[in-house]
Amino acid sequence: MDATDGDAFEVGRRLERARTAVRRERRRTADELRALGDFERHVRDVEAESPDVGPPAARAPVVAGDTDGLRAVREAYRETVMDVPHYEEEYADGYVESLTAEFSGDLAAALTDGTRFNARCKRALLDGIKAGRTARAGLLELLVEERDSLSAAAETLVPLSAELSDLQHRAVGSAPHGMLDAHGARLAVLERKCETVAEDRQAVLFEQRRTAGLPVEAPDIPVYVYQELPFDYPVMAAVAYCRQAIDRLRETVDAAMAASTPDRERVE
Helix, strand or coil: CCCCCCCCHHHHHHHHHHHHHHHHHHHHHHHHHHHHHHHHHHHHHCCCCCCCCCCHHHCCCCCCCCCHHHHHHHHHHHHCHHHCCCHHHHCCCCHHHHHHHHCCHHHHHHHHCCCCCCHHHHHHHHHHHHHHHHHHHHHHHHHHHHHHHHHHHHHHHHHHHHHHHHHHCCCHHHCCHHHHHHHHHHHHHHHHHHHHHHHHHHHHHHHHHHHHCCCCCCCCHHHHHCCCCCCCCHHHHHHHHHHHHHHHHHHHHHHHHHHCCCHHHHHC
């Protein structure tokens, strides 16, 4: 974030955009979690099909992927997982592509190219559904933490940025020496507040990666959630904005103090 583009109200606006993105992701994740739960109930109701018995000559030919069990699974999947409100916008995959992304290529092949929805296939599918639900439940918890982290940062940074904006619009450089000294002290306080927010945020990011078990090379939660925004780390960007504003104000104050003479020195 460039600290020179716009006034300090940008801090609040950008943090609110981030919170909107978190709300959207929470809603979508909750929809997918419910859809997987509905799909699981349908799958449990589908009876596993037994292989044909009897001599080979007596077995009727079977068209791959056209048994009652596989058809029931396909219809249930389309009516649940592929029917969440955001599916077309975010995924727009066909049946096979969606199965592959959600479960695995092998399971997708078994459900589309196989000849029977047998007990082994049913177990594998239920295991895959369970893993998907667990992952989304975990993501929901992380998104709640992300929401709370944004709110905590906003409680400090929004009023802090408003104060900086007020100082920027004052004639700070022409203030009396005593007032300049007070401005410098206040800027030091605001800088420490920024440092505290940054430290708290870094701790949250570290804990998110640890909880999610993300490998070093994997993107973290903010990169995933804010991928459609012009920033990946809204809190750190807001802190950088405020710090740069503080630095500019401090330069103005320091220059004015160097050019001024305290009242007591003029009296002496």
